[in-house]
Amino acid sequence: MGASFSRRDSLYRLVNSQAFVALLFLAAPVLLLAALKIYPVFYNLYLSFTRYELFEPPRFVGMKNYNYVFNNSVTRQSIINTLLFTIEAVPIGTALALVIAKLLDQSIRGRVFLRTLYYLPVVSSVVVSAMIWRWIYSPQHGLLNYFLGAVGIPPQNWLNDPNLALISLVIVTIWGSIGSNMVIFLAGLQDIPRDVIEAARVDGANPLQNFLLITVPLMRPVILFVVVTFTIGIFRNFGLIFMLTQGGPFNRTNTMVWEVYQNVFGYLRLGRGAAISVVMLVIVLILTLISFRVLRERQGA
Amino acid sequence: MKQQSSHPGTFSHWEARIPLLLTYVILIAGAFVMIMPFAWMVSTSIKPDREIFGDSIQWLPSELDMQNYTDAFEQTNMPRLFANTVLVTAVAVASQVLLGSMAGYVFARLHFRGKMLLFFALLTTMMVPFEVLIIPVFLLIRFFPLAGGNDLFGQGGTGLINTLGGVMFPNFVSVFGVFLFRQFYLGFPKEIEEAAIVDGCSRVGVYWRILIPNSKPVMGTMALFAFLWSWNDFLWPLVVVKEDSLKTIQLGLSVFDQEQGTAWAELMAASVMAVVPVILLYIFLQRFLVSGGLTSGLKG
Numbered sequence: 001m002g003a004s005f006s007r008r009d010s011l012y013r014l015v016n017s018q019a020f021v022a023l024l025f026l027a028a029p030v031l032l033l034a035a036l037k038i039y040p041v042f043y044n045l046y047l048s049f050t051r052y053e054l055f056e057p058p059r060f061v062g063m064k065n066y067n068y069v070f071n072n073s074v075t076r077q078s079i080i081n082t083l084l085f086t087i088e089a090v091p092i093g094t095a096l097a098l099v100i101a102k103l104l105d106q107s108i109r110g111r112v113f114l115r116t117l118y119y120l121p122v123v124s125s126v127v128v129s130a131m132i133w134r135w136i137y138s139p140q141h142g143l144l145n146y147f148l149g150a151v152g153i154p155p156q157n158w159l160n161d162p163n164l165a166l167i168s169l170v171i172v173t174i175w176g177s178i179g180s181n182m183v184i185f186l187a188g189l190q191d192i193p194r195d196v197i198e199a200a201r202v203d204g205a206n207p208l209q210n211f212l213l214i215t216v217p218l219m220r221p222v223i224l225f226v227v228v229t230f231t232i233g234i235f236r237n238f239g240l241i242f243m244l245t246q247g248g249p250f251n252r253t254n255t256m257v258w259e260v261y262q263n264v265f266g267y268l269r270l271g272r273g274a275a276i277s278v279v280m281l282v283i284v285l286i287l288t289l290i291s292f293r294v295l296r297e298r299q300g301a
Numbered sequence: 302m303k304q305q306s307s308h309p310g311t312f313s314h315w316e317a318r319i320p321l322l323l324t325y326v327i328l329i330a331g332a333f334v335m336i337m338p339f340a341w342m343v344s345t346s347i348k349p350d351r352e353i354f355g356d357s358i359q360w361l362p363s364e365l366d367m368q369n370y371t372d373a374f375e376q377t378n379m380p381r382l383f384a385n386t387v388l389v390t391a392v393a394v395a396s397q398v399l400l401g402s403m404a405g406y407v408f409a410r411l412h413f414r415g416k417m418l419l420f421f422a423l424l425t426t427m428m429v430p431f432e433v434l435i436i437p438v439f440l441l442i443r444f445f446p447l448a449g450g451n452d453l454f455g456q457g458g459t460g461l462i463n464t465l466g467g468v469m470f471p472n473f474v475s476v477f478g479v480f481l482f483r484q485f486y487l488g489f490p491k492e493i494e495e496a497a498i499v500d501g502c503s504r505v506g507v508y509w510r511i512l513i514p515n516s517k518p519v520m521g522t523m524a525l526f527a528f529l530w531s532w533n534d535f536l537w538p539l540v541v542v543k544e545d546s547l548k549t550i551q552l553g554l555s556v557f558d559q560e561q562g563t564a565w566a567e568l569m570a571a572s573v574m575a576v577v578p579v580i581l582l583y584i585f586l587q588r589f590l591v592s593g594g595l596t597s598g599l600k601g
Contacts, residue, residue, distance in 0.1 A: 012503075018411040021504045025403040030419070032400070032474045037426035040437035047436060054443075100331055103324050116587065117332040120339065123583045125533035127551040128576045132338045135345065135565050143341055146358045175335065207319045236432045239535045243555060257432050264436055265540065274436050281433045288428040 041281070047274035054268055065275035075276065077251050078259040084166060085173075085255060086234050093174040094181060094226050098219070101185030102211060119179035126239030133172045134159070134244055162249045169240055169253055177233060181226050188222030189215075221294045228291035232284050256280050346370070346569040353566055369570040377571055381546060382553040386532060389465060389549060393472035393531035394524050400474045401523055402516060405482020406508050410494070427476045432536065439540055442467045467541045468549065472531050478523050485519040486512060525586045532579055550575045
């Protein structure tokens with residue numbers, strides 16, 4: 001009796017030990033994350049040095065895929081397009097989100113309602129957003145051409161015009177991201193010491209001066225954080241391109257993420273696709289590390 | 302003034318200095334631009350074709366025409382798309398909440414060798430966007446052992462390609478969720494759990510009887526994010542699913558366009574049906590989203 005009781009007791013103690021419970025609780029999530037997040041990083045890196053077309057095992061080819069990525073005109077164009085996309089979308093999108101956040105950071109009537117309206121495009125799926133904008137951009141009967149017609153501008157073929165396609169995607173991207181950036185800015189604005197702003201106001205600064213000379217410099221870390229996450233979002237922006245332009249016309253909207261998809265699921269060139277995604281990952285990691293550093297700076301201050 | 306004092310510390314105090322009229326003009330004009338596309342979608346979806354393709358713009362339909370909805374419903378096999386999406390989303394939400402809270406509890410409360418190393422390794426993976434790993438994850442699903450005719454080494458069949466299990470697989474767990482739950486449990490008073498342990502409650506019991514019943518806000522936040530990610534996901538289902546009967550609603554919508562050419566009315570009706578559940582859920586849970594999720598994540 002006594003012996004079996006103490007055996008059960010020690011079994012209970014083992015089962016209830018921190019290490020055992022940790023193992024029990026972590027096994028599933030850690031195995032899944034290892035399979036889905038950690039192992040793929042290394043396997044992707046390996047694949048980027050191989051020629052792989054799915055039906056035969058990968059064959060090592062050294063730097064060939066990377067040579068291709070940086071020397072092939074289409075792939076190089078996709079890198080340039082990704083950067084162009086970023087340069088066109090991020091500054092304007094960030095500035096708009098900051099202004100909206102600043103205006104919403106007041107005790108005005110309808111504040112919560114307005115904030116919800118600005119956030120709705122974030123909640124909507126990329127597919128739905130793309131469908132709506134496809135209709136707005138439609139050359140015949142599209143809403144945008146109606147508006148332009150009203151002020152005497154001839155109708156444009158937005159998504160098929162090589163000079164307009166990228167900017168058309170940029171507009172949708174800004175529209176779709178103002179809400180999420182605004183929420184980050186609203187959180188950041190809470191941390192600004194209000195006596196500084198009050199002091200500037202007493203010293204005669206008008207709201208615009210106060211915004212440009214006090215708020216913006218104090219928000220610098222948050223602004224940088226938004227710029228970085230926004231940029232990463234643009235690198236990941238696959239759905240819009242798939243739905244609206246398929247990389248065209250003439251590769252003008254062919255970005256890196258689209259080029260990965262094309263190489264893998266279009267041409268079955270998994271090695272090349274892997275090399276492009278490794279380049280993407282390196283850029284994203286650098287940007288993320290910058291944003292972490294910026295955040296830490298902000299918390300330290 | 303009265304309004305201000307009811308929200309102490311919420312607003313920066315310079316607000317009275319921006320002319321109220323200017324604030325409203327900018328904010329309402331901006332909101333108009335943000336909402337316009339949705340309004341146009343709804344307006345198009347309830348109009349007869351002659352009013353959509355007329356010479357002049359028709360803001361509101363002359364009569365409510367729900368024909369587009371019935372057409373879209375039939376042409377896209379909407380019940381099947383909805384059923385697939387609900388199933389995939391429900392599994393993702395349940396699994397991310399459960400696994401996130403379990404891992405969050407361990408990282409917040411238990412001690413074992415190498416814990417911080419493991420935690421930071423997981424945190425690091427948050428920096429890697431899914432799009433970048435699409436090839437190896439696709440291969441993992443394609444060569445999944447003992448599924449879809451595959452042998453133990455993943456050869457011979459198609460694995461989890463073209464199955465709902467394949468669509469679900471990457472969404473079982475989110476690192477963000479593990480982090481979110483850990484932060485929440487770190488802020489949860491330890492004394493209650495310690496008292497329970499003194500009274501003979503096991504560690505699993507502490508998790509199940511004390512932490513879980515008190516996790517509603519963080520669970521709501523996690524559930525909302527998991528719902529949005531899964532419901533709105535496009536690239537992964539696109540890559541995994543080929544068969545119409547397995548498509549999710551986003552996928553069904555995306556091909557609808559190509560098949561129907563310029564059937565804008567039906568397309569907008571289908572879009573409304575795809576986005577309404579998400580918007581309703583967001584409005585319903587938005588208090589959680591803003592206060593519980595984004596800001597605490599940002600400041601954590």
